[in-house]
Amino acid sequence: MNGLKQYQQVNTQTSITDADPHKLIQLLYNGALERINMAKARMQANDYAGKGQLINKATEIIGGLRSFLDFEQGGELAARLEALYDYMERALFEANRYNDVQKLDEVAELLRTVKDGWDGIRDEVVEKQQAAV
DSSP states (O other): OHHHHHHHHHHHHHHHHHOOHHHHHHHHHHHHHHHHHHHHHHHHTTOHHHHHHHHHHHHHHHHHHHHTOOHHHHHHHHHHHHHHHHHHHHHHHHHHHHTOHHHHHHHHHHHHHHHHHHHHTHHHHHHHHHHHO
16 A cells, blocks of 8 residues: 555656646646545544545645636636635635535535636647747
């Protein structure tokens, strides 16, 4: 099991090193979703310490996503995303405090929706990056 964790860590580090800015955001969305799913499993197994750590990590990732928002270029969309990220962070706090699986599911669904939109613009972003080079 330890070898598997080391492999996953190296694989993640390689993905981050090789990633462009758009891909980094995709990795953050994936990481937050993964932590929420793991927290749900820990909650259902009555491992409240593990659940708390995973929810805290998901909250940190969402805070990281918030820090990447560009209000000059993003305008109203950036403001709406900031409000959504704020809501997600508060919902994760409540999920942690009350062991609320439904709150975890709600945040995961919101994250998936935003991630799907982000994934959908990948080709456009790559084309712009290649044109700029």
